[in-house]
Each structure stands twice: as structure tokens, then as C-alpha cells.
Amino acid sequence: MINNETEQQSEFEDLPSVIDSPDEEENLILDIDGFEGPLDVLLTLARSQKVDLKQISILELVEQFLKFVDEAKVQKLEKAADYLVMAAWLAYLKSRLLLPEEDSEEEFSAEEMAARLTYQLQRLSAFREAAATLMSRNQLKRDVFARGMPEPVIVTRNARYELSLYELLKGYADHKTRKSIADIRIHKRDVYTLDQALERLRGLIGIAIDWTDLFQFLPDLIEGDEMLRSVKASIFTASLEMAREGKAEIIQKQTFGPLFIRKTDRDD
Amino acid sequence: MEIIEQIRIVEALLFASEKPLSSIALADCLPEGSNIDQLLADLRQQYEMRGINLVEVAGKWMFQTAPDLAFLLRKEVEQERRLSRAAVETLAIISYHQPVTRAEVEEVRGVSLSKGILDTLMAAEWVRPMGRRRTPGRPVTYGTSDHFLVHFGLNSIKDLPGIAELKAAGFLENADTSRLNLLDNQKPTEEQPELPGSTGG
């Protein structure tokens, strides 16, 4: 597994590699970048023991790993952190394995820890084999192929339009209605509002001592016939409103004759 | 290599290919001296009665669904669709004003006729071209079809109610109030009084 190749590292082809240093040939410079984490290193080292994974010597493995980390030129600390944690844990395991076991209820025994590590290495190894088996299967579009010229199902959608006579007639009527509405142009007009008229009439009616022609109260300056009509209409309506409120009396002596208005006395 | 093995290869190549293959291209994948024409003839015969056939098209070979089973690959789906308001209005104008040209429909509606509306109405077999107007450009005139009369249960186009009758039947009022209600931001009248015989296709 450990070889001397200096592979071009790329994102898609990363093989573990151990690089020979040209200066110090005796000291292997181990390249952490080539490994998939500390467990990968451990597995590689365990395999170098050339025994069944079940029979690996944990102590030897610990030694190998500590040596590896010691010798590895670790440049990126965040990458090295995993390795350092593992190294510390393994050093602890080593001490536990070497020292006589104390009775402890809280912690796992050194044997259990070692068994756990072995289990993890075996599991990783098993998944790697599974991965290799999986990838060596016949893959679609690589080894086996589906029909190159599939014949798609052609779906013809026959539209069936549904329309009732009612909807047709309604459509025509709506059109006619919209059309007639569209033809009416209502221009915005200047108007003399009822409020304005009421205000004016209430203000002026006190001055009128006796019956006064309603139109005497029209404002002086009125521009245009339309405005005049609006003013007359509003003043008239205002007079009716005041009569309704009981604040004024209105009298008309003949049809189409002038309207006379006076303040009611009851108010006084 | 045995003949049967060579046939397997030709079969697989033709199956997986994205385009028909010439016998020369196929021969390239076979051992030298293979009789590709014989292989293709054999393979064609083997598939003759199957659900797929080997066919020669423009000097190239391909697998194809047997012609008598082509119906499996065609599905007809009936879809009920609703006409757009513009289409309903256009149909109404055509039925009331026929024969009418496209330009006249547009003039009456006050908007240009969007593409496809006449197509839709003709596809539904309600509208048909009737002739040409004897005016410059000789525009096509449109009118309603017999199918239109049948669909709407009319004996003749004269049976369509006139404006006065529509008004009397409450159509115009209805439209009017619904519009006013809309302007007042009230609930629009959605009631659709059913006319006798107007339901059902």
C-alpha cells in the first residue's frame, strides 16, 4: 500500500502516498494529504502488518501511528488536528494496555477499546471492499445500455371545448354592456358642492331680514354656465336642507316663480 | 467466432445505437470475414414475427416497433377545455354579425384579435370561413357552422335572441350590475341562472 509514487493529486484521484525525501532517504516524509483521515492511515498501517485484520497487534499499530504522525510534515493544522487527537487517544490506549488493568466502572477496559478500534478498522475495510464490488458491477451507460433510440409514446390531446348557449349569450351581452359603458365619457366637472352652498347660505341668511330671493345669495363670481347651474342646484338643495332642519322657511308663489327664503324666528 | 455470437453482437449494437447503423459500421465491430449481410438477414428473420422488427431504412438498419403494434405508442387524450372570454366574445360577435371579416370583429370588439382565437373556434368546428367580402383585399368572411347550431340546439342562426330579448331576459342588466358591483368593490354576481337546455354538451 505504501509506495513511492508521487501522484499528481487531484480532487478525483487521491491515492495515499508516501513521498521519498531526496535529502534524507532514511526518513520517510509522509503525506497526510494522500490519506482519508487518521482511520485510513491506521488501516493502511494495519495492512502493512500483513495479517488478518482480526489479529493485528494494536500495540504495534499504535507505535506505527505515533511514528507516522511524528514524521509527517504537517502543514495544515486544521487537517492535522484529527491526527493529533487520534495520536493522543492511541497514546492513552497504549498506556492502558501496558499498565495493569484497574477496576473501573465508568470507563471501558483497554481490551474493549482495542476491540472497538479493531472493529472500526474492519468495518472501514469491509465498506471499502463493498464499494469496490459495487463499482465493478455492470453499470448502465458504461457496461450495459438501454435502447438507444427509444420510441416515445406520442400523446395526442384532443381538445374538446365546452360552451353552453347561456355562456355564449352572456358573452355577447357582456360585450354589449362593456361597449355601452365604454361609449359614455363622463368628464370631471368643477362643481359647487352642497357643503359649500350650506356654509354660504348659513352665513348669509342672518343678514336677510325678510323674504329674500334665494338666488340673491349666489356667489358673485361664477365662471361659465355649467358652474352657474351647479351653484344654483347646490344653493337650492342647501335651502331645502336648512328648511328641513327648521332653520329657514321657503316660499314660492307661483309655478316656476322665484323662491323666497327667510330665517325662522323660532331659532331666536 | 460462432455465427450465433456474431448475431448477438449485431443485435446489441443496433439496440444500443442512437441512430440507424450501416452494415459497414456494424462489420467494423465484427471479426474479419464475417458475413454481415447474412447476419442482418438472419436477425431480421428472427425478429420478423416479434413485437419489434429489424428494418432497413435508407440503407441503414434499426429496430422498430412492429407496425401493427404502433397503436400502443399513440395515446389519445380527450381534454375538456374552456374558451377564453375573448374567444367567447369573438364567437358571439361572429354568430350575431355573420358573415363578418376579421377586421370587422376587431372593430366591434375594439381590440385586435389575438392569434389563435379564430383557430380555436375553427378547431372546435363552430366557426367556418364563408367566403370573401367584395372589398379591397377581398378579406375572408367568417360565420358559424352547422355544428354550432347543433351544439347550441338552434334551428337557425335567426333563433339567437336579439338585443331587446337579451335585455328582457335580464342578460344586459345582469352584465351591467355585475360590472357596477365590481366597480364598487363588492362581491361580483356569479350566479348563472340555468337556461332550459343550455346545459350539457
Next chain:
Amino acid sequence: MEIIEQIRIVEALLFASEKPLSSIALADCLPEGSNIDQLLADLRQQYEMRGINLVEVAGKWMFQTAPDLAFLLRKEVEQERRLSRAAVETLAIISYHQPVTRAEVEEVRGVSLSKGILDTLMAAEWVRPMGRRRTPGRPVTYGTSDHFLVHFGLNSIKDLPGIAELKAAGFLENADTSRLNLLDNQKPTEEQPELPGSTGG
């Protein structure tokens, strides 16, 4: 309808499609009372020795070229770049161990999952989120898709090579979330367990 005619129909339908078809979809195109399972079994047998085989993948059926002819058809230009070792390993762990959380994949590999690996596998449509684990943090669990099964020619996850051995060795038990510590192997319950192959297509 005769059996031979029914087989022709099934054959034509499967041949026309580039995707696997379910026996239910096939039965829809056959006369009522047809024994689709028998027809498929017969058809599979008829094609057993040919250059094209009928295979059952992800619970559906499709024709594909015979695996032994891969040497002829193998495409040198692979559209997918070769997956990294990390991606292949992750895919294997997810497929054998599903539903599995990101943390569990990391636990098995003893290294944190670098960015983009899950993305790559999901972009290839091999891996999909399956639900959430009912543990603190409610982590997302991952599993494989039908597309994965089709791609690797598997009928179901149970057909993964060597899955029985991995299970017997206790490697498919729920991975611990803290590294190198023996914790109790309680398997947390999964929310919305979606079994692979249960999604309709």
C-alpha cells in the same frame, strides 16, 4: 388474445422505452386477465441467450444489452468523471447502511465528509434525503434512489453484493456518533421511513 400476441405487446412496450416499466404499467396495455408475471418470465427466458436481455431493476422491467458484450459497447468517453475514492466510499456506506446520517458516514470513515461529496452523489441522482432521524438535532438521513438501483442493475437494496456478510459482521448496526467510543447500540427510530423502490415512477 393469444399468449404470443400478449408477449409481442409487452416486448414492444419495453423495447420502445428507455426507462424501466412496472408490471402494472404493462398490464394496463393488455387485455384484462392477462398474466403479466408469466408473460415477463417467458419473455425474459426468450431473451436469455440473446444480445439483449430483459432485466428486473428497481422492481421494474427493462431491456438492456447483455453484460458480456460490454467490451464492445463500453464507452470510453464517460460522461461522468470518475468518482473520488471518498465519493465511492460514501456511496457504498450510504447504500449499504441506509438510512444513514452524515455523522454516521463520517463515523465509519473516521473523517469528516468534505464539502461537495453528497452534492455530487445527489447530482448523479444516486443519493437522496430520506427523512430525519429522531435524535437530538433531527439530522437528515440519506439513502439511495431508484435511479441508483437501475444504474447498478439491482432490483432492490437487498440485492447489494455482500450485504448479508456486512450485516452478519455487525457492520450495518447503527454507527456511533462519537468516534472510537463504545456506546450502546440503540437504533433510533426513523421518521417517515421511505423504503427504496417504494416511490412510484
